[in-house]
Amino acid sequence: MLNSNVVKLSVFAVLTALAVNLFYPNLFWREPPVAITINATYDFIVVGGGAAGSILAARLSENQDVRVLLLEAGPSDWGNPIFEIPALGMLAYDTDLDWAYTTERQDGLFKGMENERSVWPRGKVLGGSGNLNAMVAVRGNRHDYDRWAEYTGDQTWNYKHVLSYFKKMEDMQVKELRDSAYHGKDGPLTINWMNSGPLAQKLVEAGQDLGFSNNDYNGKSMEGYFHIQNNVANQKRLSSSKAYLHSAMERPNLDVAVNSHVQKVVIENKLAVGVEVIRNGRKLTVSARKEVILSAGAIGSPQILMLSGVGPRNHLEDMHVPVAADLPVGENLQDHVTVDIAVGINESYTYRVDDFSSPWTLMQYHLFGTGALNVPSSLEVVGFQSVTPESKEKDWPDLQLHFMSIAGTSDFMRRLRYTEGVT
Ligand SMILES: Cc1cc2nc3c(=O)[nH]c(=O)nc-3n(C[C@H](O)[C@H](O)[C@H](O)COP(=O)(O)OP(=O)(O)OC[C@H]3O[C@@H](n4cnc5c(N)ncnc54)[C@H](O)[C@@H]3O)c2cc1C
Structure with a gap:
């Protein structure tokens, strides 16, 4: 029989390890150093340390002969547990780590949402929106790249060309896809399927019953119903x-x-x-010998351009910004519109809000890598389907379906904070 002190000690050790892992996920690693002071001149200045800026700064500085400065408006993402546990990225919404944009009120839209405005979270932290997103690794359709190449006349945008970069970037960990001609295994960006719940398996099987056998939406064809390829390494957000x-x-x-x-x-x-x-409350001017690169996101980059006098003349003059170049900056911004359909099911395969804060869910995640905390944005399965004859013929799906095990509109974190006291 086990000595009861040994049992108690073991339970204590497991709980302590869980607490340390939760609150200090990087305790045993050295924090990457941020700059205390900055120089007056660099070769390259990268503005915005989000998904794109992080890669640009890292790749440019591989050349030791150039000096690179990365400027990020938010803080470092190091050691914050909400940027480690897949489901918790959402806790950044509507905090200091989020630019927390809302749309203007528009006739007939967003009727069910707070103040009739849609919420657009954007990460304000190193790693940018990549630290609070749903971690779905999806490249887009091959035809979109070919269309860009045709439209711009720049063949480096065609799918064949960009595929080589997707492969270079990837460390594909899904066993079935590692040796595919569409994936790479030596890059820094780990991609894996999550240990999703029983709902995911059932949905994928339902897709197979409908005749969709494809298991890789980033492969030859996008059409089908899939386990999601996630940007995740060792069950942690990446x-x-x-x-x-x-x-x-x-x-x-x-x-x-x-x-x-x-x-x-x-x-x-x-x-x-x-x-x-603006840094530490002071305005500084920093010079670039070679290039200034704007990677401040779909809203931040056009905003900085317009504040610099690059944009539509009429708008800049209205705002009393001296015009440096009259260009259509800020136009053609498109929302990624979704329509939510909530479906009740008889068995308890889905998650409840309480699941995200229960000690059991925490144990499940840390001990077995399963449960509600393991699934980013509760997104279990993704489907791509061609619904028009033209899209079917071209194998160019025009409908994307997200199957989530919790229903909510884009303002749901805001509502939870105000009505349920979630912090
Ligand atoms: C809620 C949500 C879910 C998403 N889910 C997915 C998904 O599942 N899969 C997927 O592929 N994509 C997803 N996306 C989209 C993906 O995250 C973005 O496409 C990607 O992050 C864009 O990269 P970026 O570098 O252009 O911008 P960001 O990653 O947003 O980075 C911009 C950076 O610039 C900084 N910045 C802005 N203005 C300034 C300034 N004036 N000075 C200094 N710094 C500034 C910001 O703080 C930020 O760090 C999601 C996005 C959101 C918001």
Whole structure:
């Protein structure tokens, strides 16, 4: 028989390990250094340390002969458990780690939402929106890239060309897909299926019953119903700051400055020569010998351009911004519209809000890598289907279906905070 003290000690040790892992997930790792001071001049200035900026700064600074500065408005993402546990990225919504945009009120839209506005979360932290997103690794359709190549006349956008970069980026861990011609296994961005719940398996099987046998939406065809390929390593969220930037931050030729809000690009003789940035309450001008690269996101980059005088003349003049170049910046922004359909099922395969904070769910996640906390945004299965004859013929799906095990509109975190007191 087991000595009761040994049992107690073991339980205590497991609970302590869980608590340490939860609150200090990177306790035993050295924090990647952020810049305390920055220089007056660099070769490259990268604005915005999100999904794109993290990769750009890391790749550029591989060349030791150039000095690179990355400026990020938010703080470092190091050690924050909500950027580790897959389902918890959502806790950043509507906090200081989120730009927390809402749309303007529009006639007939968003009637069921708070103040009739849609909520657009955008990460304000190193890693950007990649730290609070749903971690679905989906490339888009091959035809979209070919269409861009045709439209721009730049063949480097065609699918065949970009595929080589997708492969270079990937560390594909799904056994069935590792040797596929569409995937890579030597890159920094780990991709894997999650240990999803029974609902996911049933939905994929239902798709197979309908005749969809494809198991890889990033492969030859997108059509079908799939387990989701997630940006995840060892059951933890994997943003591009973690995959690319953290290790690069040790390099002497790369400065990563957080809490540094870029106001505008300095333009002289139609050339971007530097940026103005607010840091520690002071405005600084930093010069770029070679390039200023804007990677501040779909809202941030056009906003900075317009504040720098690059945008539609009428709008800039209305806002009293001196015009440097009259260009259609900020146009053609498209919302990723979704329509929610909630379906009740008889068996308890789905999650409840309480599941996300229960000690059992925490144990499930940490001990077995399963349960509600393991599924980013409760997104269990994704489907792509061609619904028009034209899209069927081209194998170019025009409908994307997300199967989530919790229903909610884009303002649901806001509602939870206000009505249920979630913190
Ligand atoms: C809720 C949500 C769920 C999503 N789910 C998925 C998904 O499952 N799969 C998927 O592929 N994509 C998903 N996306 C989209 C994906 O996250 C974005 O496409 C990606 O993050 C865009 O990268 P980015 O570098 O352009 O912008 P971001 O990652 O948003 O990075 C921009 C960075 O610039 C910084 N910045 C902005 N303005 C300034 C300034 N003035 N000065 C300094 N820094 C500034 C920001 O703080 C931020 O860190 C999701 C997005 C959201 C918001």
